[in-house]
Amino acid sequence: MLQTVLGIAVIVLAGTGGEIAVSHAMKQVGEVTSFRPAALARTIVRAARIGWMWIGVALMALAFFALLAVLSWSPVSFAVPATALSYAVGAVGARFLLGEQVSGARWLGVTLVCLGVALVWMG
Amino acid sequence: MSSSRSLHTKTFVLIVLVVLLSSIGNVLLSVGMKRVGAIDAWSVDALARVFLDTFTNPFIWLGIGSLLAFFICYLALLSWADYSFVTPVSAIGYAVVPLLGWALLGESVSDLRWSGIACICGGVLLISRTPPSTTGPS
Numbered sequence: 001m002l003q004t005v006l007g008i009a010v011i012v013l014a015g016t017g018g019e020i021a022v023s024h025a026m027k028q029v030g031e032v033t034s035f036r037p038a039a040l041a042r043t044i045v046r047a048a049r050i051g052w053m054w055i056g057v058a059l060m061a062l063a064f065f066a067l068l069a070v071l072s073w074s075p076v077s078f079a080v081p082a083t084a085l086s087y088a089v090g091a092v093g094a095r096f097l098l099g100e101q102v103s104g105a106r107w108l109g110v111t112l113v114c115l116g117v118a119l120v121w122m123g
Numbered sequence: 124m125s126s127s128r129s130l131h132t133k134t135f136v137l138i139v140l141v142v143l144l145s146s147i148g149n150v151l152l153s154v155g156m157k158r159v160g161a162i163d164a165w166s167v168d169a170l171a172r173v174f175l176d177t178f179t180n181p182f183i184w185l186g187i188g189s190l191l192a193f194f195i196c197y198l199a200l201l202s203w204a205d206y207s208f209v210t211p212v213s214a215i216g217y218a219v220v221p222l223l224g225w226a227l228l229g230e231s232v233s234d235l236r237w238s239g240i241a242c243i244c245g246g247v248l249l250i251s252r253t254p255p256s257t258t259g260p261s
Binding site (some may be wrong): 026027031035040110115117118122 | 240
């Protein structure tokens with residue numbers, strides 16, 4: 001029980017942090033306009049030169065190992081919906097770490113997600 | 124006009140791929156980890172054995188392959204679509220994964236859990252209807 005809570009917490013925190021870092025890096029790389037192998041390879045090389053990409057990938061790897069651990073204990077129909085908590089973490093992080101405005105509708109959505117995760121947990 | 128429509132189609136196709144590949148990937152990882160067994164010992168020896176069992180399991184590698192393909196599609200999508208647009212839409216996976224778990228793996232999902240999943244999707248929909256840029260003047 002405690003280890004599942006810890007596992008979900010690591011998935012949510014490291015996963016969200018990793019995605020924000022990777023998103024930040026990809027905006028510096030620029031829009032992907034061609035899917036030819038040579039162009040994709042150039043994009044990957046460019047992405048690998050950006051520090052945020054490595055921080056993001058490391059955090060996502062940590063989230064991945066935590067997911068494997070949680071999946072060894074719980075059914076996937078529990079584990080994956082529980083990770084929806086990342087929406088709450090995202091909104092709280094955007095508001096209090098980045099100083100972004102978070103609208104009332106968005107807070108309501110975040111509240112619904114949290115309620116849903118609580119129901120999934122009890123179910 | 125036509126280029127904005129082709130961007131729209133490109134975005135739609137990639138969102139479908141992102142949802143399917145990530146959901147199937149998670150289900151495959153789950154099958155793999157159930158075969159490895161519950162991680163219940165934290166000594167270096169026990170963890171090394173779990174690590175070996177995990178990364179010699181074919182389902183884990185199929186799952187990783189699926190998630191890798193997901194990741195490439197996801198990165199491509201993020202290069203032109205905003206993070207705050209992509210995450211809510213790709214979150215349909217929160218309903219697809221339990222559906223696959225129930226249909227393919229025979230997991231029993233209680234009514235309470237389905238209602239929780241419905242709440243999660245409703246919340247995500249509400250978040251996705253909110254304008255993505257929230258830092259400008261209102």
